[in-house]
Structure formats: C-alpha cells, structure tokens
Amino acid sequence: MVQAKISNINSRNEHRENIIKITKSWIGTPYHHQESLKHVGCDCLGLVRGVFEELSQKKTAPIRPYTKDWAEQNKQETLIEAANEHLLNVAIQERQVGDVLIFRFRKWMIAKHTAILTAPDKMVHAIEGAKVEEVHFNKWWQRHLAAVFSFPNSQL
Secondary structure (H helix, E strand, O other), X not given: OHHHHHHHHHHHHHHHHHHHHHHHOOOOOOEOOOOEEOOOEEOHHHHHHHHHHHHHOOXXXXXXXXXXXXXXXXXXXXXXXXXXXXXXXXOHHHXXXXXXXXXXXXXXXXXXXXXXEEEOOEEEEOOOOOXXXXXXXXXXXXXXXXXXXXXXXXXX
16 A cells, blocks of 8 residues: 555656656747747647647647637636646645646736746746746746646556
8 A cells, every 4th residue: 555655656756757858848949829839839828738748648639720819809718718628627825846837917817828837936938929938937927827737647
C-alpha cells in the first residue's frame, strides 16, 4: 500500500516535470492568432493546446475560427467551459507547477487569456506582439487569475 502511494506520487511529479519541459520547449515561438505550431506560431490557447497534444500524444479537435475580441462578443465563459471539458478543475489556492492558468483582464470581463505555471513564481504564455516567453507570475497576474486547471495524467 505504501509502495503504491509512493509510486503514484512519483508518477505525478514526473507528469508535472514533463509538462514544464514541454511548455518551456515552446519558448520563442512567435505569436500568431489561432495557431498552435511550436516554433512557427501560436496564441495563448494554441500554446495550451500544443502542450496538451504533445503530453497526451493525441490531436485535439479543431476549433472554430475566433476573432481577437471573441470573449467580448459572446459574453460566455467559453474558455473556462472548454477547460472544464478537457482538463481537471483545481482550486486557485491549490495550484501547482504544470497547471493551466486562466485570466480575466478586468473583474467584469470574460476570461480570455491562458498560461502554464512553470514555477511557483513563473509562467509561460503567448501574448500578442511578443514571442512565447516565461514571465514572473507577479501580483498583477495573481489578482487577475480566474481559474486553474491541471492536465490529466493518463498514467494514473
């Protein structure tokens, strides 16, 4: 029984280390709206989709085209709803490295930005006008955090 718990913990740690390794391999990818191609181009959703696909070795379903202001137009928490379908919901205060972070830029706005936590104080994200980069998960980002999700681990 104890050996099984240790093995489970080791598997979870390896899973999270793998997420971080894959995520960091996207650093330097140019920003490109609606894309998810490592070293070619991606947006914040494309980064998460690309990491998910590499991690699971499965292609994700195609996404309908979306405009840069899609969240303002539909007034639905589309990003959080989609994350709930494909990822595991985590309490914000229980986030861990390797988790997907979802942000809203204003309290009254729809959540529309994603990143992946790579250290307790760092995250990797894609934002218009910049390449995928690792930045500080500082107080500003923490205040705008709307939801946290974990990638499922098929090994457990």
